[in-house]
C-alpha cells in the first residue's frame with residue numbers, strides 16, 4: 544500500500560467512526576433515564592419511516608435508555624369512520640367526538656394502531672406492551688369543555704405506577720391517547736398532551752415530539768432558519784412575539800408545561816428525516832429544536 548492509500552483508509556475510518564464515538568457520552572448520560580416519545584405525523588404514515596422509528600426505539604431500549612411511546616391515530620380513524628358510514632367532523636381543529644365516533648376512535652387506536660406498533664417493536668427485537676389510559680389507571684380523563692365537541696378529553700391525573708413497573712422490567716410501553724373519566728366514560732385526548740403529562744409525571748429526562756416540521760423556525764417558511772436550542776423563557780417569548788404560530792403553538796406550550804414540571808429537556812424534531820430520534824439524542828448538534836428548563840443547561 545502506498546502512503547496515500549494508508550492515509551485515505553485512516554481518514555475514511557475516522558469519519559465513519561466519528562458518529563459512533565460521539566454517542567458514548569450521551570449513552571452514559573441517559574442510561575436508565577426515561578425518554579417519552581410522541582409518535583405521529585409522516586413517521587407514522589410512511590412505512591419506510593415507520594420501520595426506522597421502530598428500530599430507533601428498540602435501539603434506545605437496547606443501550607439502556609427507557610423509551611415510552613405515545614401515539615395518536617390520524618388517518619386510520621378517518622378511513623374506519625368512512626367504512627362505517629360515520630362522517631368525520633372537526634371544530635377548531637378538534638375532532639367532534641360523539642358516542643359512535645368515540646367507539647370507532649377507541650377501537651381503531653387501542654385495537655389496531657396500538658397493537659400494530661407493539662407487534663412491529665417486538666418483531667424488531669424489543670419487548671413492547673400496549674396500553675391506553677385505562678390500563679392500570681394510568682390516566683384519568685375529564686371533559687375538555689368546549690361546547691358541542693363531544694368526548695374530547697384532557698388529562699385529569701396520571702398514575703405512573705404501571706409505566707414504572709414496565710420500564711423497570713425492560714418493557715417498552717406503547718400508550719394510546721384514550722382514557723376514561725371517573726364514571727368509565729372514554730375520552731379521546733390529544734396525544735401531544737398525553738405525552739407531555741406522562742413525561743412530567745415521570746420526571747422524564749426527555750419529551751420528544753416527532754412532527755412534520757424541522758422544529759421551531761425563525762421564519763416558518765424557511766427550514767434553514769431552524770432554532771437549535773432555546774430555554775423555557777425564550778420559548779415563551781417566541782410565542783408572545785408570534786415567531787411560533789399556528790399548529791406549533793400547542794406543541795411548544797406542551798413542551799413548556801412539561802419542562803415547568805421538571806422534565807429536563809423537550810425536543811421538537813422532524814419525523815420525516817430518517818432516524819431523527821438517534822440523530823437528536825446521540826449527536827452533539829442534534830437535528831431539531833431542543834428546549835431546556837433553564838439557562839444553566841444551555842451549555843453543552
Ligand SMILES: NC(=[NH2+])NCCC[C@H](N)C(=O)O
Nearest residue numbers: 771823824826828829831833
Ligand atoms: N437540537 C439540539 N440542539 N439538540 C442537541 C442534542 C444534544 C444531545 N444529543 C441531547 O439529546 O441532549
